Amino acid sequence: MEGESGRCVRVLCPKKTLLGFSSSSKESPGIRWLIGSPLFLPPLTVVSAFQCLHGDPFLPDFSREADDIRILLLRGFDIIGALFIGHGSLKENAIRAVEASCRLRKSLHYGEVSFDMIGAAADLPIGDIHFLVSDSAKPINMEASTVIYEDNPDKYLWEKxxxxxxxxxxxxxxxxxxxxxxxxxxxxxxxxxxxxxxxxxxxxxxxxxxxxxxxxxxxxxxxxxxxxxxxxxxxxxxxxxxxxxxxxxxxxxxxxxxxxxxxxxxxxxxxxxxxxxxxxxxNNNSGAPIAEYLPAxxxxxxxxxxxxxxxxxxxxxxxxxxxxxxxxxxxxxxxxxxxxxxxxxxxxxxxHPQGWGCAYRSLQTIISWYRLQQYTSIEVPSHREIQQTLVEIGDKEPSFVGSREWIGAIELSFVLDKLLGVGCKIINVRSGEELPEKCRELAMHFETQGTPVMIGGGVLAYTLLGVDYNEVSGDCAFLILDPHYTGNDDLKKIVNSGWCGWKKAVDSKGRSFFLKDKFYNLLLPQRPNMV
Known part of the structure; x- marks a missing residue:
């Protein structure tokens, strides 16, 4: 393996593996990551290829892609390039492949690319692959390379x-x-x-x-x-x-x-x-362990x-x-x-036991809104008083008082009806992925009713204070108040620490605020019919 240099690309896997198809299927369009081992194998040696998993096939989510590859890829192997499978100029596609692989490596290693990268493009009509090489010192200078498909790749990889x-x-x-x-x-x-x-x-x-x-x-x-x-x-x-x-x-x-x-x-x-x-x-001599009592x-x-x-x-x-x-x-x-x-x-x-009370605290926030709007003069009920109310109306057994049982949107609507005499509207969504589809309806709620909305369901509860909805583009942001905050009334700390702020359904790094595998219930309290 030693002594090989220059612009020779050596491939240790079948061409169909790089293209990502078997005899019964066609190639998958998009980007495939080329795997090699610059530390242990000659430069520009392709061992295998990974399919891009996150983002658009031609526009990867590099942060999520790096997180997965960092775990899936054996240490000792690395990303040495990319293969672009699609229509268009072969050279332009190869350049796009190099640019994508460089961005992925920077996400993987938090730094610059330190070795030459391979840009490859598939010639779909004939099922061939064209390889180009980008010099790490001058990445814009692409040079064509000769390609060798190794006859005995297993021995080449494992012999040393x-x-x-x-x-x-x-x-x-x-x-x-x-x-x-x-x-x-x-x-x-x-x-x-x-x-x-x-x-x-x-x-x-x-x-x-x-x-x-x-x-x-x-x-x-x-x-x-x-x-x-x-x-x-x-x-x-x-x-x-x-x-x-x-x-x-x-x-x-x-x-x-x-x-x-x-x-x-x-x-x-x-x-x-x-x-x-x-x-x-x-110490080679064994001894009895010593335990020390430190009370919490x-x-x-x-x-x-x-x-x-x-x-x-x-x-x-x-x-x-x-x-x-x-x-x-x-x-x-x-x-x-x-x-x-x-x-x-x-x-x-x-x-965490503290997590059980989030819906209670969301209800307390809603009732405090009615107080601030002077719709009611009752005090904000404690957790125990909320439980007693549910027992009084027959929704819960007496043993419920003092317990840590969770409550949801239905129970909150019962308490609001009992204590304030107000009605509630409930929206059900099967997945957090569907929540942005309710933005128009939520925007109308805040325009006409203005009351805080409790978001619950198969997850911890949150309080929604408003939405920023763009009717033209459909983009939406949610003003979330997290009821899990238990500190003092330091508004600067609450906002700066993220306990209250605008949240996108999917942030710039591709992370979802609302979970795709959980259902959600939204409680929309209504203003009283009369004051």
């Missing part, structure tokens, strides 16, 4: 390459104040970040073991400590090891007979096992989050195993932790 696999399971206990919901996200996020930082701790240990091999060979294993690893050095600066340092190279753990049968290359690719161990004391200063609850990480990395056999751990394995574990953190936080927020 290997896999490293690390599985890590652990539980992360977190204690949260019952009455401080806004602190939950920050607290849990800091705990996960601390767990990720421990992977680089000087006292952490990594057990590296060779794969299961035949009885003819001896299995090798070593233990490396965090203090022996360089987490700051860029992987490209780690030089292949010579034979005198063979014990520190990945080849030390690989079977020497893995290519007796080249037809089984894919099945016999080595997977070096990496196990994470912790020994804070660095306020009511708290515990949430135990279970993590099961599993990462797979690709490296060349002559790559230092210390570098493989510090630059491939550990960053892959950190990426998985970050992804799981984003998935777990909403679940914790929805389970």
């Amino acid at each position: 390459g290997c896999l490293l696999r690390c599985e890590l399971a652990f539980k992360l206990p977190a204690y949260f104040p019952v009455n401080k919901t806004p602190d939950i996200e920050e607290t849990f996020s800091s705990l996960v970040d601390a767990a990720a930082a421990k992977l680089k701790d000087p006292d952490v240990a990594y057990l590296v073991e060779g794969p299961d091999i035949s009885s003819e060979e001896a299995s090798h294993s070593i233990v490396l400590h965090g203090e022996e690893l360089d987490f700051d050095k860029h992987p490209s600066n780690h030089k292949p090891l010579n034979s005198s340092a063979e014990a520190q190279a990945c080849s030390y753990f690989c079977s020497k007979n893995k290519f007796k049968s080249t037809s089984a290359a894919r099945e016999t690719a080595d997977a070096i096992r990496v196990t994470v161990l912790s020994n804070k004391s660095r 200063s306020e009511p708290a609850r515990i949430v135990v989050a279970s993590f099961k990480l599993d990462v797979l990395c690709y490296a060349s056999e002559d790559f230092p195993v210390t570098a493989a751990i510090s630059k491939l394995v550990v960053p892959a574990l950190v990426d998985q932790l970050e992804t799981m953190k984003k998935a777990i936080i909403p679940e914790i927020l929805s389970q």
Whole structure:
């Protein structure tokens, strides 16, 4: 593999894999990401291709695309270009492919492109692919390249390459104040970040073991400590090891007979096992654990989050195993932790006891509006008084008073009818994706009624104070008051922290405020018929 340079593009997968179609289907129009390994394979070597998953086929959502690829793509591989499948000029399409791949790499690595990129365009009439190369120093200068489709791609990829696999399971206990919901996200996020930082701790240990091999060979294993690893050095600066340092190279753990049968290359690719161990004391003598009692200063609850990480990395056999751990394995574990953190936080927020009262607080906001408009003089009811009202009208059993049962739009309409004598209109939508379709109706409500709207359903409740609806374009923004805020009446803090503000159904980064897989009920209180 060494010694190859110039503008030769080498492809290690069938052409139909790049085009994304089988014998029973046609090519899919759009952009496909080209995968390679600039660190371990010769430049401009295409291993495979990924279909663009997010956004328009020709206009990707680079942020969401990067989030997925960061997890799906094995460490050691990278985005080295893109293939544009569509009609038009081949050169223009190839340039668009390079531009898209450069933007994706910047989203993936938060920086500039550091190596040449491939721009490819499919010639649909003949089913061929034209490759161009963009020099990283002068990306506007495109040069045509010769193309070689490798006859034996498996051997080419695995002859001097290997896999490293690390599985890590652990539980992360977190204690949260019952009455401080806004602190939950920050607290849990800091705990996960601390767990990720421990992977680089000087006292952490990594057990590296060779794969299961035949009885003819001896299995090798070593233990490396965090203090022996360089987490700051860029992987490209780690030089292949010579034979005198063979014990520190990945080849030390690989079977020497893995290519007796080249037809089984894919099945016999080595997977070096990496196990994470912790020994804070660095003491060989075992001792009884010591527990210290630290009482909580306020009511708290515990949430135990279970993590099961599993990462797979690709490296060349002559790559230092210390570098493989510090630059491939550990960053892959950190990426998985970050992804799981984003998935777990909403679940914790929805389970937090403080979350049960959001509809109650939305109702309190609505009643306070009637007070401010001088439609009523009654005091804003407490949670308990709201529950007692529902019991009095026969909607709930007596045991409901003092419980943490949730209430929704129907219960709120009952309470408003009982306490204020006002009617309510309820709008049901099957999915958060359909909520923007109700903007015209909501805009009319705020023009004619003006009352705050409670948004509930299969999710936590919110209070809608207004909408900004463009009748020409159909664009809509929602003025949301989050009832989960439990601090003091600091308006600047409330607005600056996002507890009250304008929300788009889909923001500039493609994130949806309203969930597609949840239903929503909107409660629209009406003004009294008479004052």
